[in-house]
Amino acid sequence: MNSFFEQHATFIADNPKFIEDFQGIMHYEQHPKNTILHEAGKVCDYMYLIISGIARVFYFIEDKDVSCHFAAEQETFTAIDSFIQRKKSKYFVEALEDLEVFKIAHSDLENLFTSTPKYERFGRLFLQQLYIDLVERLDNLQLKTAQERYEILLEKKPYLIQRITSKHIASYLGVTPETLSRIKK
Amino acid sequence: MNSFFEQHATFIADNPKFIEDFQGIMHYEQHPKNTILHEAGKVCDYMYLIISGIARVFYFIEDKDVSCHFAAEQETFTAIDSFIQRKKSKYFVEALEDLEVFKIAHSDLENLFTSTPKYERFGRLFLQQLYIDLVERLDNLQLKTAQERYEILLEKKPYLIQRITSKHIASYLGVTPETLSRIKK
DNA sequence: AATTTTTATTGATAATTGTCAAGTAGTAAT
DNA sequence: ATTACTACTTGACAATTATCAATAAAAATT
Numbered sequence: 001m002n003s004f005f006e007q008h009a010t011f012i013a014d015n016p017k018f019i020e021d022f023q024g025i026m027h028y029e030q031h032p033k034n035t036i037l038h039e040a041g042k043v044c045d046y047m048y049l050i051i052s053g054i055a056r057v058f059y060f061i062e063d064k065d066v067s068c069h070f071a072a073e074q075e076t077f078t079a080i081d082s083f084i085q086r087k088k089s090k091y092f093v094e095a096l097e098d099l100e101v102f103k104i105a106h107s108d109l110e111n112l113f114t115s116t117p118k119y120e121r122f123g124r125l126f127l128q129q130l131y132i133d134l135v136e137r138l139d140n141l142q143l144k145t146a147q148e149r150y151e152i153l154l155e156k157k158p159y160l161i162q163r164i165t166s167k168h169i170a171s172y173l174g175v176t177p178e179t180l181s182r183i184k185k
Numbered sequence: 186m187n188s189f190f191e192q193h194a195t196f197i198a199d200n201p202k203f204i205e206d207f208q209g210i211m212h213y214e215q216h217p218k219n220t221i222l223h224e225a226g227k228v229c230d231y232m233y234l235i236i237s238g239i240a241r242v243f244y245f246i247e248d249k250d251v252s253c254h255f256a257a258e259q260e261t262f263t264a265i266d267s268f269i270q271r272k273k274s275k276y277f278v279e280a281l282e283d284l285e286v287f288k289i290a291h292s293d294l295e296n297l298f299t300s301t302p303k304y305e306r307f308g309r310l311f312l313q314q315l316y317i318d319l320v321e322r323l324d325n326l327q328l329k330t331a332q333e334r335y336e337i338l339l340e341k342k343p344y345l346i347q348r349i350t351s352k353h354i355a356s357y358l359g360v361t362p363e364t365l366s367r368i369k370k
Numbered sequence: 371a372a373t374t375t376t377t378a379t380t381g382a383t384a385a386t387t388g389t390c391a392a393g394t395a396g397t398a399a400t
Numbered sequence: 401a402t403t404a405c406t407a408c409t410t411g412a413c414a415a416t417t418a419t420c421a422a423t424a425a426a427a428a429t430t
Contacts, residue, residue: 066328081320084313113309117302124298124309128269131312134319135266141326142359143251146387166408174327179387181409331417351378364417366379 003074004049007129011122021119025108031099038093043086044079046103053099054163058171059090067172070096070160080130096164146175147183187342188259189234192314196307206304210293216284223278228271229264231288238284239348243356244275252357255281255345265315281349331360332368 005012012018026049031037033053038044040059048055048071055077057069068091071077082089083106113120140149150173154161161169170180190197197203211234216222218238223229225244233240233256240262242254253276256262267274268291298305325334335358339346346354355365 061328064328068324068327081317084317113306117305120302120305120309121298124305124312127309127312127316131316131319132266132269134316134323138319138323138326139253141323142253143246143249165406167406176388177408178389178410182387185409350376352376361418362378363380363419367417370379 004076005074008122008125011125015118015122018122021112021116022104025104025112026102027104029099029101029103031095031101033095033098035095035099036092037095037099038079038089038091040090040092041088042082044082044089044091044093045106047076047078047083047106047109048101048103049076050074051100051102053095053097053101054160055093055099055101056096056164056168057091057093058168059092065171067168070157070164070168070172072157072159072163096168141174146173146179149173149175150180150183189261190259193307193310196310200303200307203307206297206301207289210297211287211289214284214286214288216280216286218280218283220280220284221277222280222284223264223274223276225264225275225277226273227267229267229274229276229278230291232261232263232268232291232294233286233288234261235259236285236287238280238282238286239345240278240284240286241281241349241353242276242278243353244277250356252353255342255349255353255357257342257344257348281353326359331358331364334358334360335365335368 028051031053037048037055038046050071050073052073054070054072056067057071057077057079058065058067060066069077069080077093079089079091079093081087081091086106109123113123140152144152153169153173166180166184167177170177173180175183213236216238222233222240223231235256235258237258239255239257241252242256242262242264243250243252245251254262254265262278264274264276264278266272266276271291294308298308325337329337338354338358351365351369352362355362358365360368
């Protein structure tokens with residue numbers, strides 16, 4: 001239940017024009033591996049839906065690189081703080097693999113929401129799902145051990161562990177690369 | 186910037202009928218201290234806005250009581266997993282002090298959203314704010330020490346530390362009561 | 371007010387995780 | 401292929417936090 005279309009299958013089924021309406025504001029793009037798609041300190045005007053590849057959202061805290069979100073095929077990403085609040089972001093976004101994406105401009109999305117109330121509703125449902133996912137991650141950090149957090153990720157999103165370097169997985173789990181290496185033994 | 190009205194002041198100012206429209210579906214209630222307002226395993230049909238008192242949202246994991254949300258005056262609470270997903274909740278909600286609240290039924294809120302698109306929009310904005318707050322908490326858990334997390338809470342919500350027992354604050358911060366006691370020395 | 375119960379603190383010890391350093395392996399570049 | 405660079409692993413040790421036990425303090429009950 002990770003993919004965008006799975007998570008919102010009911011809404012999409014109830015609104016046959018969904019695909020058509022969104023195609024009007026989605027733009028296909030390719031970005032080679034290691035491209036920086038967004039830089040901290042700038043306002044992020046786009047949300048992305050991945051066709052192929054993996055993206056990483058991260059930020060720096062006292063020179064330490066901390067990953068906070070990964071997205072693979074059929075998942076979405078953006079510099080969420082900035083996209084929501086329309087202010088400078090703390091996040092960077094980079095392509096960990098060659099990326100094919102659809103991107104949607106914030107302004108186009110706003111216009112769609114304003115002109116078509118049922119899509120305003122969709123925006124709310126989409127955010128609800130993000131919220132639920134985040135609550136689950138928070139619960140894990142609050143009271144699971146590093147080992148348990150690794151096992152949960154391994155079970156829920158094995159493709160991330162296979163395709164992303166250990167040091168990024170480590171910071172995402174809130175541990176050092178050394179600790180993660182020992183956990184995997 | 187904790188209170189419901191502060192956080193949504195702009196929207197409320199732009200929509201003079203906001204208070205009036207919401208008053209139509211808000212119901213005043215009192216609950217004495219220690220009342221259980223919601224039980225795990227049930228679907229939660231209400232969202233609450235506090236007039237006075239403090240509420241605690243918590244759940245059990247292997248017999249351990251874990252606090253995950255506190256709300257005081259002008260803040261909101263609900264069993265968020267259930268309220269959003271319309272399924273059985275994992276959370277309990279209790280009154281830590283005598284409570285005066287306005288409660289809003291999920292169905293009334295849905296009807297308001299459906300009949301008045303601008304409130305659908307409000308629902309989305311409200312959720313966006315919750316999301317931003319949660320991201321911040323997650324960042325803290327991911328890479329701050331217990332001491333730092335305590336200091337951040339002390340700075341942001343001192344009234345919680347003053348009015349809530351240490352053992353609840355401890356589980357909210359993800360540490361044992363013993364550790365919290367030592368941090369406070 | 372006295373008793374019971376719950377909560378908070380303190381000490382000793384153990385477990386978990388982080389830090390630093392060294393070495394290995396893998397990847398990319400020339 | 402050789403070199404350079406980065407990532408991964410391992411070991412020794414330090415720091416943080418948890419656990420268990422005992423006591424003290426506070427709150428609730430009688």
